[in-house]
Amino acid sequence: MEKKYRPETLCVQEGWSPKKGEPRVLPIYQSTTFKYDNSEQMARLFDLEDSGYFYTRLQNPTNDAVAAKIAALEGGVAGMLTSSGQAANFYAVFNICESGDHFVCSTAIYGGTYNLFSVTMKKLGIEMTFIDQNASEEEIQKAFRPNTKCLFGETISNPGCEVLDIEKFARIAHRNGVPLIVDNTFATPINCRPFEWGADIVTHSTTKYMDGHATAVGGAIVDSGNFDWDAHADKFPGLTTPDDSYHGLTYTKSFGKMAYITKATAQMMRDLGSIQAPMNAFLLNLGLETLHLRVKRHCENAQRIAEWLSQNDKVAWVNYSGLPDNPYHALAQKYLPNGSCGVIAFGLKGSREEAIRFMDNLKLICIVTHVADARSCVLHPASHTHRQLSDEQLREAGVAPDLIRLSVGIENVEDLIADIEQALG
Numbered sequence: 001m002e003k004k005y006r007p008e009t010l011c012v013q014e015g016w017s018p019k020k021g022e023p024r025v026l027p028i029y030q031s032t033t034f035k036y037d038n039s040e041q042m043a044r045l046f047d048l049e050d051s052g053y054f055y056t057r058l059q060n061p062t063n064d065a066v067a068a069k070i071a072a073l074e075g076g077v078a079g080m081l082t083s084s085g086q087a088a089n090f091y092a093v094f095n096i097c098e099s100g101d102h103f104v105c106s107t108a109i110y111g112g113t114y115n116l117f118s119v120t121m122k123k124l125g126i127e128m129t130f131i132d133q134n135a136s137e138e139e140i141q142k143a144f145r146p147n148t149k150c151l152f153g154e155t156i157s158n159p160g161c162e163v164l165d166i167e168k169f170a171r172i173a174h175r176n177g178v179p180l181i182v183d184n185t186f187a188t189p190i191n192c193r194p195f196e197w198g199a200d201i202v203t204h205s206t207t208k209y210m211d212g213h214a215t216a217v218g219g220a221i222v223d224s225g226n227f228d229w230d231a232h233a234d235k236f237p238g239l240t241t242p243d244d245s246y247h248g249l250t251y252t253k254s255f256g257k258m259a260y261i262t263k264a265t266a267q268m269m270r271d272l273g274s275i276q277a278p279m280n281a282f283l284l285n286l287g288l289e290t291l292h293l294r295v296k297r298h299c300e301n302a303q304r305i306a307e308w309l310s311q312n313d314k315v316a317w318v319n320y321s322g323l324p325d326n327p328y329h330a331l332a333q334k335y336l337p338n339g340s341c342g343v344i345a346f347g348l349k350g351s352r353e354e355a356i357r358f359m360d361n362l363k364l365i366c367i368v369t370h371v372a373d374a375r376s377c378v379l380h381p382a383s384h385t386h387r388q389l390s391d392e393q394l395r396e397a398g399v400a401p402d403l404i405r406l407s408v409g410i411e412n413v414e415d416l417i418a419d420i421e422q423a424l425g
């Protein structure tokens with residue numbers, strides 16, 4: 001789109017601008033391949049000398065339209081869809097880290113990312129150091145090494161609901177000549193745009209609020225285009241020196257601000273192939289069209305329920321940054337002035353069994369391994385998503401053993417409160 005539109009307009013209209021006689025709604029290009037008139041045209045595509053579609057593992061018009069919408073919402077220069085949030089976080093880091101490299105990451109991250117970074121990427125020869133995101137800059141600085149390639153954190157952590165001081169993280173990353181990657185899944189660009197606070201790359205599990213209806217697993221990476229790879233060329237040879245697998249092309253030279261996403265597409269996606277199915281991108285786009293409406297309602301409902309829970313004497317603690325006495329309230333007011341998200345972490349008085357009993361008693365709110373969709377749901381991370389982690393790892397990841405993660409949907413809030421009340425017994 002030519003003019004700079006506001007987020008609500010971008011949600012509805014960005015990414016697909018049909019010409020005369022074309023479908024009003026973004027079509028699903030359900031095709032693995034694309035036709036050309038002669039061999040020369042095709043060859044130029046393979047050499048990245050021309051842009052165009054040739055095989056859906058690399059690019060597909062439906063996906064590109066949705067990636068463009070997400071990039072516009074985040075205020076970035078380019079985006080890429082992936083088959084899942086896991087793939088997005090893996091590619092975001094692996095695009096600039098190789099065997100022998102190192103990166104630094106907050107402990108307050110999603111359990112799946114925790115395993116990916118600390119176990120699987122270690123097997124690839126990439127080391128990672130966890131840091132407490134609330135520690136001082138001096139303390140966090142100690143984790144950096146000459147071979148450190150990025151800093152990683154979540155805007156609002158899943159499931160601990162800790163709010164990241166993005167400006168502080170950006171300062172530390174840039175002082176060390178590396179980009180800051182922020183997983184913005186829980187906040188969504190409706191409530192926070194990390195690029196405005198200095199983040200360089202943003203990732204999403206689009207499976208959550210963006211899809212919003214629990215229909216399609218997916219992910220996205222967006223590049224701000226702000227990080228100067230050439231200024232730290234020795235750290236990022238994959239972007240600043242010739243790529244032998246592309247006839248000696250150098251990404252920063254040929255693609256400038258688009259270097260990072262072009263490499264992610266041309267190399268990561270070509271070789272590892274976690275592309276989002278065009279059908280799922282279509283469903284994701286339907287979700288995005290109402291993201292601004294839903295996120296607002298999720299936040300209103302969650303605020304009411306967090307306040308209600310914090311007044312209830314069966315509840316031991318509530319972590320929701322919208323509560324004035326919350327340790328993250330000040331950070332939330334700075335980074336999330338319009339609301340944080342619909343996810344509340346809380347604990348009940350009594351034993352772990354108390355939490356299980358409460359969850360089993362819920363009628364409207366279901367136990368599901370999901371979060372951040374229209375239907376309210378609940379999960380006990382210590383027994384479900386984070387089962388693989390020891391108690392110490394749980395605490396490190398900001399997950400108390402009694403933590404109940406309540407994902408507040410967009411139903412009538414009185415109905416939700418009534419369900420919680422009866423389940424507390």
Ligand SMILES: *Cc1c(COP(=O)(O)O)cnc(C)c1O
Pocket residue numbers: 084085086087089110112113154157158183185186204205206207208217218219
């Ligand atoms: C769910 C989630 C992921 C993983 O995404 P999938 O789409 O399930 O692969 C990554 N980060 C955060 C913050 C998440 O909530």
